[in-house]
Amino acid sequence: MTSQTADRVIPSFTENLDSVAPLGRESGKVGFISLGCGKALVDSERILTRLRAEGYEIVADVPGADLVVVNTCGFLTSAKEESLGAIGQAVAENGRVVVTGCLGVEPERIMAAHPEVLAITGPQQYEQVVSAVREALPLKQDAFTSLVPPSAVQLTPRHYAYLKISEGCNNRCSFCIIPSIRGDLVSRPVDEVLSEAERLVRTGVRELLVVSQDTSAYGLDTKYDPRTWHGVEYRTRIKDLCEGLGRISELGAWVRLHYVYPYPHVDQLIPLMAEGKILPYLDIPFQHASPNVLKTMRRPANQEKVLDRIKGWRQACPDIAIRSTFIVGFPGETEEDFEFLLDWLEEAEIERVGCFRYEPVEGARANALPGAVPEEVKQQRYERLMLKQQEISTRALARRVGRTTRLIVDEVDEEGAIGRTEWDAPQVDGITFLQGETDLQPGDIVPVRIDHADEYDFWATRLPAG
Numbered sequence: 001m002t003s004q005t006a007d008r009v010i011p012s013f014t015e016n017l018d019s020v021a022p023l024g025r026e027s028g029k030v031g032f033i034s035l036g037c038g039k040a041l042v043d044s045e046r047i048l049t050r051l052r053a054e055g056y057e058i059v060a061d062v063p064g065a066d067l068v069v070v071n072t073c074g075f076l077t078s079a080k081e082e083s084l085g086a087i088g089q090a091v092a093e094n095g096r097v098v099v100t101g102c103l104g105v106e107p108e109r110i111m112a113a114h115p116e117v118l119a120i121t122g123p124q125q126y127e128q129v130v131s132a133v134r135e136a137l138p139l140k141q142d143a144f145t146s147l148v149p150p151s152a153v154q155l156t157p158r159h160y161a162y163l164k165i166s167e168g169c170n171n172r173c174s175f176c177i178i179p180s181i182r183g184d185l186v187s188r189p190v191d192e193v194l195s196e197a198e199r200l201v202r203t204g205v206r207e208l209l210v211v212s213q214d215t216s217a218y219g220l221d222t223k224y225d226p227r228t229w230h231g232v233e234y235r236t237r238i239k240d241l242c243e244g245l246g247r248i249s250e251l252g253a254w255v256r257l258h259y260v261y262p263y264p265h266v267d268q269l270i271p272l273m274a275e276g277k278i279l280p281y282l283d284i285p286f287q288h289a290s291p292n293v294l295k296t297m298r299r300p301a302n303q304e305k306v307l308d309r310i311k312g313w314r315q316a317c318p319d320i321a322i323r324s325t326f327i328v329g330f331p332g333e334t335e336e337d338f339e340f341l342l343d344w345l346e347e348a349e350i351e352r353v354g355c356f357r358y359e360p361v362e363g364a365r366a367n368a369l370p371g372a373v374p375e376e377v378k379q380q381r382y383e384r385l386m387l388k389q390q391e392i393s394t395r396a397l398a399r400r401v402g403r404t405t406r407l408i409v410d411e412v413d414e415e416g417a418i419g420r421t422e423w424d425a426p427q428v429d430g431i432t433f434l435q436g437e438t439d440l441q442p443g444d445i446v447p448v449r450i451d452h453a454d455e456y457d458f459w460a461t462r463l464p465a466g
């Protein structure tokens, strides 16, 4: 059985559904397990929103649910194993399982491990997942209600939300199979994205996290299609999108950009950061710095002038913080390449860094590259990079001590509040402690002065508003 997506055919297994006796419940309880990256989380939110719209009840209790949906990740071999493990656990605890997401492109693998699974669909096949749930767990017609909450279902805490602006990717990095799983770039029209962002903010979201596979490429596939939003023309491209989001930020929300590649047109976004329309923050997955490695990785925006560009950004917006991820131990990476990367990090002074040891991904072209790096060398390079980054980040954070800035509150307990500055994204960057501030609420944005920093986190004092 197959089902057609935008540009390719993804197998979809629903045979086991035929043997399932419909339950005919008035309010089907659906458990949901979401694995993978922020983009997969957005897919989960969309599926949950549709299920809620149909009248299903979403429950946290997997054994107590009538059926469980598992949204899988299929990027790395370890992620596939984790996904298969989660499916197995859901089968053991509940028995009625629908699988979706990136691993769904390998239905044979899932069925071989867990033949009891009711249905399998691929990434972004929202309608197919909902149909599979509908078939396995039909609701009585009169259970159709207006259950959609005003801001749709979010898996992130209520005060921040991921805003997905496109699907797929036109790049062909040699270590990545995302384009073969998710297809080429398909951008959402800019007016649609801006309307969703406005709706989220009007229903209480205080921080929008813009995500995609390649945020800088937004709109390329639509030839920057012009659209109208609130009577103003915006083109479907990143600069116009950020201008529109800047308008929305005036309602009291932060806008943070993730997965930006350093193409020249990114320079146009820096003034919007300097003017406070979007946060002075760029998440750029550089992955390496050595030209040799970048070439074999086939990375986009692999230009010699990146260091100059970063310096230019820091001049135009001194407050900017840059986050990045790097891969060490890529096939062919020599000691010289690795030392080049360490020197580059020192010069670029990237504030926040995540590091991965290279791991082959089934189906990726990089698997055929010569010069595999031994595991112990990968581990040593990983430790050396993290140590170097600790020094850089300690220095960069110390420079912010004494500064005033804004903080968004993530949680409050009896000792005080924990939040993040404008320079820190949720889940991946550092946190800031506000001792004794117990009267705040998650999502509050307050002025603070930075008193102290270690290698990753800040301690701050709240300042009077205004």
Ligand code: SF4
Residues within 6 Å of the ligand: 169, 170, 171, 172, 173, 176, 177, 178, 179, 213, 214, 300
């Ligand atoms: S930019 Fe490269 S790593 Fe990122 S999704 Fe596209 S092909 Fe994969």
